[in-house]
Amino acid sequence: MPRRNNTRRPDEPRPLGGGLSHQRVESGADGDWHVRAVPGAQATKVYRCPGCDHEIAVGVAHVVAWAADGGIEDRRHWHRGCWSARTRRGPTPKRW
Numbered sequence: 001m002p003r004r005n006n007t008r009r010p011d012e013p014r015p016l017g018g019g020l021s022h023q024r025v026e027s028g029a030d031g032d033w034h035v036r037a038v039p040g041a042q043a044t045k046v047y048r049c050p051g052c053d054h055e056i057a058v059g060v061a062h063v064v065a066w067a068a069d070g071g072i073e074d075r076r077h078w079h080r081g082c083w084s085a086r087t088r089r090g091p092t093p094k095r096w
Contacts, residue, residue, distance in 0.1 A: 025068060029087050032068035037061070038077070051082025 023036045040061040047056045056062050056077055063083050066075035078086075 026065075033065045034068055034075075035083070036064045038064055047077035049079045049082050050076050051078055051086055054079075 023034055026033045026035050038061060040059045043056070043058060043060055043062060046058060047062070048054070049056055049062070056079060061080065063078050063080055064075050065078060065083060066072055
């Protein structure tokens with residue numbers, strides 16, 4: 001039986017690991033969002049939170065969110081507190 005080619009093209013977004021069972025849809029003043037919790041054990045890369053412009057270190061639990069009318073290529077990694085407060089505070093200026 002031939003093997004299946006599981007390689008992806010470099011321009012394709014990485015698939016969400018762990019299945020989609022932990023994914024939920026949240027509605028807010030800023031629209032509908034797909035939200036997925038990432039436990040600290042699965043956080044293996046450093047990301048920059050768009051809410052506070054600080055890094056999310058390896059091993060820190062956080063959420064991944066993207067607009068319901070967008071694609072997963074638009075997903076962003078947020079600190080949980082920043083995600084919860086996104087509608088109560090203004091945009092954070094970029095430091096980089």
